[in-house]
Amino acid sequence: MPFIIKNEIGSIFIEDTVIQEIVGMAVIESYGVVDKASKDSFEEIFSYFGFDPSYKGIKITINNNNVDVDIYLILEYGIKIPAVCQNIIERVKYNLKFYTDISIDDVNIFVQGIRTEMDL
Structure with missing residues (x-):
């Protein structure tokens, strides 16, 4: 279900996948993120066969033009998890507001998971 922005000229429809792409770029650019985790077994199967979409690990829910974002991550060992997560939340909200003028609710x-250098 697309996000709809109405103005005096008409309407703009922004698809979920566009929002997922913007969120995915914001997440990968953030410090401490090793990878995005699969949010369900369907994504896990696709990843196994080499298909790894940029929106992997990102779930967008749109209800009455309210947007909620769920992000599933694997972080680097040794970082402060709350600080990194707060930074990601701020970056995601900023990027979506900047690129699409969408304000995120949650x-x-x-x-x-946590990944160490030995896991690589």
Whole structure:
């Protein structure tokens, strides 16, 4: 379901995948993020076969033009998780406001794992 922005000239429809792409770029640019985790088994299967979309690990929910974002991440060992997550939340909200003029209601981050240098 697209996000709809109405103005005096007409309407702008922004698809979920566009929002997911913007969120994905903001997440990957953030310090401490190693990778995005699969949000469900469907994404896990696609990742196994080499198909790794940029919106992996990102779920967008739009209800009555209210946008909620769920982000599933793998973070780097040794970082302060609350500080990194707060930075990601601020970056996601800023980027979506800047590029689309969408204000986000909730950004939820689910840390699915920690990766050390030995894991690489």
